[in-house]
Amino acid sequence: MVADERTRKLVAASSEVVLANHVEPTADMRAERARASFDSEELAAYLNGGRHKLQRKAELVKMLSDSEWGNKSRRYFLTRQEEYTGALQGILGIWDLVQDKQISLDDALLMRQLFNLPGGLELHIGMFIPSILSQASEEQQAKWLPLAQNLRIIGTYAQTELGHGTFVRGLETTATYDVEREEFVVHSPTLSSTKWWPGGLGKTATHVILMARLFVDSKDYGPHAFIVQIRTLDTHRPLPGIKVGDIGPKAGYNAVDNGYLSFDHVRIPREAMLMRFAKVSREGKYSPPPAANSKASYATMVYVRATIVEEAGWVLAKAATIAIRYNAVRRQTTARAGQKELQVLDYQNTAAELLPLLAASYALIFMGKSAMGMYKQFEADRDRGEFSSLPELHAVLSGLKALSTWITSDGIEACRRGCGGHGYSLLSGLPTLFASYVQNATWEGDNNVMCLQTARYLLKNLLAVQSGKPAAGSAAYLQSAQQEMQSRCSLESAEGWLQAEPLLAAFRHRATRLCIVAVQALQAEGGGKLAFEGPAWNACTVDMIRLARAHSLLVLYSNFADSVKQLASQGAVSAACVAALRKLVALYGLTSLLRELGDFLEDGYMSGSQASQARQQQYALLRGLRPDAVALVDSFGFEDYLLNSALGRKDGDVYRDLLQRAEVSPLNASEEGPAWEGILKTRLAGPHARL
Amino acid sequence: MVADERTRKLVAASSEVVLANHVEPTADMRAERARASFDSEELAAYLNGGRHKLQRKAELVKMLSDSEWGNKSRRYFLTRQEEYTGALQGILGIWDLVQDKQISLDDALLMRQLFNLPGGLELHIGMFIPSILSQASEEQQAKWLPLAQNLRIIGTYAQTELGHGTFVRGLETTATYDVEREEFVVHSPTLSSTKWWPGGLGKTATHVILMARLFVDSKDYGPHAFIVQIRTLDTHRPLPGIKVGDIGPKAGYNAVDNGYLSFDHVRIPREAMLMRFAKVSREGKYSPPPAANSKASYATMVYVRATIVEEAGWVLAKAATIAIRYNAVRRQTTARAGQKELQVLDYQNTAAELLPLLAASYALIFMGKSAMGMYKQFEADRDRGEFSSLPELHAVLSGLKALSTWITSDGIEACRRGCGGHGYSLLSGLPTLFASYVQNATWEGDNNVMCLQTARYLLKNLLAVQSGKPAAGSAAYLQSAQQEMQSRCSLESAEGWLQAEPLLAAFRHRATRLCIVAVQALQAEGGGKLAFEGPAWNACTVDMIRLARAHSLLVLYSNFADSVKQLASQGAVSAACVAALRKLVALYGLTSLLRELGDFLEDGYMSGSQASQARQQQYALLRGLRPDAVALVDSFGFEDYLLNSALGRKDGDVYRDLLQRAEVSPLNASEEGPAWEGILKTRLAGPHARL
Incomplete structure (x- = not known):
């Protein structure tokens, strides 16, 4: 709207009064930096492990911002489903960069921190593979590690149950050895024995390391680890006898599909028990782990x-x-x-x-x-x-x-x-x-x-x-x-x-x-x-x-x-x-x-x-x-990309940033908003634009 | 999955061990109630204003649960847009019940508390109408009150700016009197003068009570209230010179469309100033409010x-x-x-x-x-x-x-x-x-x-x-x-x-x-x-x-x-x-x-x-x-409907409730989840269902 010259002059006189005491935030920020008693770049280099690390971080931020999956401009507007798929695309994007040798493993770690959206693969990387490494026998490792490391399967770690977190000995899921068929039967005897919380379990994982109470010959040997396939590899649907899903929205961390899981008399082979330490023989003989293992x-x-x-x-x-x-x-x-x-x-x-x-x-x-x-x-x-x-x-x-x-x-x-x-x-x-x-x-x-x-x-x-x-x-x-x-x-x-x-x-x-x-x-x-x-x-x-x-x-x-x-x-x-x-x-x-x-x-x-x-x-x-x-x-050396905060901008231009981010938020997709048609129009709409 | 008889027997022996120490939460809850030293219904009646109030609350809960707009079963799964429209449908549903004389005004207040989702009409009810009542002249009230009370217009209260909250005297939005045309020109001289936060402003309100610094003859009289139309009544689009929208997602309270608003030399009639107390005459003479008004x-x-x-x-x-x-x-x-x-x-x-x-x-x-x-x-x-x-x-x-x-x-x-x-x-x-x-x-x-x-x-x-x-x-x-x-x-x-x-x-x-x-x-x-x-x-x-x-x-x-x-x-x-x-x-x-x-x-x-x-x-x-x-x-007398909490259920059946709510959450809409097609399938899918 272009106002006429007279109006502009009239208003300009008022604006002048207002502007007399106005300070631009960017000017304040510059003044703050000018008054510091020490060199923040020096301290940032120390805290971050050297100037080259800061430099590398800046380069990785550039790669991330330029990629489709690394761009954070819609981060605060995502639906739960978008968060979940977006986080997977992110970690797979980083994974592929490593495979293509564009970045090192150290870079990948840094990139995960910068991307800052944990998703469905967290426990595959952080618990599933490490558990196989630490608790599986050599034969088991030979079978499972290549599959896991090449992402042919995705795993998670299923310990916590609806009714049990802290007290592991109280877990209710059972794995009963069937000596005739040389199999374990995995079962959830109560509602509260439903596995609950494992990250990636809801919709991502095909396999779990399952903590279940081992029973052999009616004797309770307490919690042991088993590797169990829960979804088919051709359709990603749950296997028979298995109920699995996402536990629903949380306060945060919603890109992760924390899941639930229960078993109705599900048979798994004897070899599914991780046997580096404790063992059950074909004949049903239980050998306890050596003491060092518990350590x-x-x-x-x-x-x-x-x-x-x-x-x-x-x-x-x-x-x-x-x-x-x-x-x-x-x-x-x-x-x-x-x-x-x-x-x-x-x-x-x-x-x-x-x-x-x-x-x-x-x-x-x-x-x-x-x-x-x-x-x-x-x-x-x-x-x-x-x-x-x-x-x-x-x-x-x-x-x-x-x-x-x-x-x-x-x-x-x-x-x-x-x-x-x-x-x-x-x-x-x-x-x-x-x-x-x-x-x-x-x-x-x-x-x-x-x-x-x-x-x-x-x-x-x-x-x-x-x-x-x-x-x-x-x-x-x-x-x-x-x-x-x-x-x-x-x-x-x-x-x-x-x-x-x-x-x-x-x-x-x-x-x-x-x-x-x-x-x-x-x-x-x-x-x-x-x-x-x-x-x-x-x-x-x-x-x-x-x-x-x-x-x-x-x-x-x-x-x-x-x-x-x-x-x-x-x-x-x-x-x-x-x-x-x-x-x-x-x-x-x-x-x-x-x-x-x-x-x-x-x-x-x-x-x-x-x-x-x-x-x-x-x-x-x-x-x-x-x-x-x-x-x-x-001196902490955070990039604006990482903080992703209108208020935390390094240059102090906070109000412009708030407004720009707000303008592109989904509720502003149309001028009249999502409630006009169907809700407000029938009540409000009059024949005239103005009263 | 139906297990054979032998398997069932084998597993049952294990389950028996687990169940020996298992306590159903509902049994615990009954025992808790049995040991109380006083009658919680008596105290609940006192705190809630009498047994009849509790009774009426239960009836209103029934009406709400049975209505389409009052049902809370999807409350934790809504997108921002659904929250926004859902809250409007709720308050309009209650509004209509009052109009149809199915409930009293007291009931409506109770219903709003029970429904518990503040939305785009909060400030229309809580600030716009009360401001007109307290600050508008009689002629102004005669014009605006019927429009507001019959929902022909929706208003809000626009005071806070990007750069000013607590300190009202520092507001930067100006309203300059143009004596020649007997109008005020409303203007936002800085980015930080953009109005920010008013509830309902983003996409709902057609009008605002605007707090702006009044200038007459280049003199600054400080903040005063004006009533300003911001959207057309026939299309709900912003009027010329007005930029308005939603400020984006917040930690909570997302059913409310808190909004931003700025003015580019927008003319409003002299009568738009709320003149019960302070006044500006046609000739541009300012009369300050009497002292009692500030009180x-x-x-x-x-x-x-x-x-x-x-x-x-x-x-x-x-x-x-x-x-x-x-x-x-x-x-x-x-x-x-x-x-x-x-x-x-x-x-x-x-x-x-x-x-x-x-x-x-x-x-x-x-x-x-x-x-x-x-x-x-x-x-x-x-x-x-x-x-x-x-x-x-x-x-x-x-x-x-x-x-x-x-x-x-x-x-x-x-x-x-x-x-x-x-x-x-x-x-x-x-x-x-x-x-x-x-x-x-x-x-x-x-x-x-x-x-x-x-x-x-x-x-x-x-x-x-x-x-x-x-x-x-x-x-x-x-x-x-x-x-x-x-x-x-x-x-x-x-x-x-x-x-x-x-x-x-x-x-x-x-x-x-x-x-x-x-x-x-x-x-x-x-x-x-x-x-x-x-x-x-x-x-x-x-x-x-x-x-x-x-x-x-x-x-x-x-x-x-x-x-x-x-x-x-x-x-x-x-x-x-x-x-x-x-x-x-x-x-x-x-x-x-x-x-x-x-x-x-x-x-x-x-x-x-x-x-x-x-x-x-x-x-x-x-x-x-x-x-x-x-x-x-x-004794607080909260209904399960109000708390809407799996853990806070009165009967203690917490785990069943958690599971049932999780099962219907959107990520579980399909068995294979939203990342299978397009993201996981190309990497994971093998020819066989099982390894």
Whole structure:
């Protein structure tokens, strides 16, 4: 619509008043980068494994954006069916690039992360093939591996049932050996024994590794693994006796066809049992697995938890990047007319919400690096037949799995709320990030159960100490539990809280005290006796979980402080980077301490005035870190393609992006919208265009 | 598939072993109801306004389920377009029932709650018509009301812009008066001035109440309201100069077409300005609104906040109902083989997570009743020209809006996680409940901004007291701030914490102390001066928000305790009900205290041993409330139709429900799934059905 000259002039006078205080978000973003105290590209190169990795990532992003299947422009508009097929096309696209030797296997891993839409092949790659490798006999491997690796079959791993997740021994699916026909009969005796949740099971997989209770001669040998074909290879329809399908929509992760599966007296050959360790002979003789095997399968669980810890920091970092970039260009409210509005990140409460989450991202990323390092050390030991570090590794990673996924789940949502109304739009990227992440708190070991495992380990270590034996590994601090109970925080100034040691001491003290409290509670519930399962234990789980969280925080914080110290002593990054990271270490420690301040005051370890000095120092750190906020998220090195967020754009041009994405959303396919014909027209339509 | 007799016998022996420890969830649910200490139907009748209301609700549910538009069986499978059109069909269905006199207006309200899918008419009903009623002149009302009330036009309320939410004075859309043509020219001078978020704006509304900055003779008079037609009435297409559409998908609430809208020099008649209060004459003379008007529009905001507080408890109650029912029939883990597994609600940590949320639901429901009562009292005063209670009402409801929506948002997610893996399925109802609720924390006044309003009020009251004037209303306790700082908790036993008074005293003490701390902080930042906005204020917002939360919790808890006390003294429900409610009051208070224990220890108000007694009492209450857990959620009186949750079924038959809902989900429309043809077939298909 072209207005006449007079109208334009009239309106221009009003516009001028409005524009006087208007700031373009891209200008704000440039100013933010100009004020940083260190070089974010240097830190990004370090965190990402070198400048060449960042470079390669950019090239892969280009390949992805240019491909039909890698383009993300419709990602937030897909129906469930489109998500499912789109994810398969994506992973097959990457698969083909590897086959055609256009990219390396390392590139493929990076590409999967960038593409960022897990689909129906996740468990084929992540569980089916690895299970065959670890649990199948040589003959079985020779038969199944080529089929799986060449995608002639697609598999998944079917353990969880409608009624059983955590407690594997309680599974109800049965596999009964029929010695006459040398076959197993697989059966689902109850509704609740229906397999439920396996990824790729719904509509993709042709085969499963099935966990079922083995019965031979009416004797229950507990859960064992079988390989079972569930769909025909020529029509992809379920085989007779098998009911299989998708479990329906979820909060997120909907490109994956999590499935259900039940069996009505389905016969499979004896050779379908994975027989690298446990065996059933033709004659029906059962041979149990050697003891080392249970340790090996234990190791797989531990590995999965290490990967979850590793991922947590990077996921929270994405949320922090989006929220901090947006709040750096978002302006709201001025006290006086005629002044520019304030950047929202300059409000103390916004900084107090977002900067600790930035610090937590770094803490978790460094923890992930160490967790993977610990796991690799264990692998090297294991290959020499040495399993002694497994209990410690298991205890540390169980608690860290819980703590890190809680921090990240809650942190993403805090970032989303920190973006005000726009955080509620899918186009911000935050709701999808949250919805596709939060299952981490309940899968691969429910977080509460994880904490109980860690608590059990700590209690046993404390009891060992009390009976004169040494405490081990991450629990070593319990060695001096008795003396620790007498120790008190000795800081006398706010500046003291800038150092890691007083914070570490406080976290150590708390964990020690809570361990002693937990033992006392368990003893009281058990009438003086100590049992690590059963009624008394179940009545003390609140104290146990508190303890495990406190211990895990100590591990996390101590690793963060150590990692930055090492970085500095190795000269891996410049002094300016180290200085910024040191502030993050202090902020993370102080925020964690102040959030659970009662724990440190309850037994008099800290005084009220020490608490108030800690708070002063926390506020000072928020001010000190503010100029580096954007540079610190730039340092994660995320591509716009990966974040796929209108609010998290590197250039800050958030409002244009929101509008452009909205304009092409499906509801806007027609001007009059999908409700005009058939619903609104009969009621609204009048003879005239205007009233 | 029919197995032969021998196979069936073989397998039956295995099944017998499995079934020995199997418990049907429906049996668990019956047992739960049998052990309750009070009559849940009695309490349900009280909470729902009488047995006749429950009866009527059941009848309306029947009407809804039987209607085509009210059936919810596909609710979790809808595309965005289907959600949008489905919600419109629903509200129009209810509308028609009222027109046909099949149901009353009260019934229609109930039906909307039961149908539970807000859509494109929400703001027509909730903002457009009320705005005309409150802000249009008599002539304007005569013109617009019949059109709106007969659905000849559909309206919405367009205030928020891409770049402006909270700060209304910063809006950038302009309406410039053209005295020559006696028209306004409406214009969007920047991208960020695009209207963004109004519900129903995207594809439904034909008209908007537009908030735009009024310019007359180049002078800026700030935001004013105009009624503007945006779409033609014969084709539903946008009028010239108008760009309008849907803002794209959100975390939830997707049946509502939240929209964007921008203007390119659009002319509207002078009469389009709503002129009940402010006016622009033909000659371009501006008359400001009388002072009372700003109070009236203030009152609308306050009303909206009261409704949000009222809703919060009922929403959290839904989540608590689902999680508690499911965890009462969910069994997991036994310490010894051959024993039944434990109901998950019997683990202390599960009870410690869910029962306080149950208590919070009750606390919020009673608060909602009182908040509405306070608002109605104000209305009665207002109609007598008496506005003096408005500042108090505004301050109380702002803080409560924030606290209650935080509690409910976080509480739903905690309930979801408390359901383990199945909580992640949409079929549980919990993800949708969360996603469609959490915008409450950021809309209608961002929670942090709400807290700042309350804090400002409290600080002013404290300053009044310090200068010898009285503190008012909910801030009356600040009257004795000086003495309060010396007071200490005097309890000497765990049982003492069963009473409300020690908890109230603790909450009062904390709020008082934090108010004094906040004044000191503000003074320090302002170099001795006290300014309630500007740089010093912005640098103290963390302390201000802490204060507002502490104050609001005091109001919430005090109202909960008082309401139950009144219930008892009035004999409104039986003693057995009251006894259960009293335990909830104590549990809620103790949980709130222990969660922020540091606040009570920091200045020595409580001692460590008092804290540990409080914790003992909390644990005892969890045990004491456990037998009544299911009865206490039954008392909310939710219909299965409303909850629409496989896990929250009243009869406990959760696994059958999950499976049945999954089977009909769209991905299961064909046996081979949507990826077979075109994606998987070319790679997988072999000549044989089996390997």
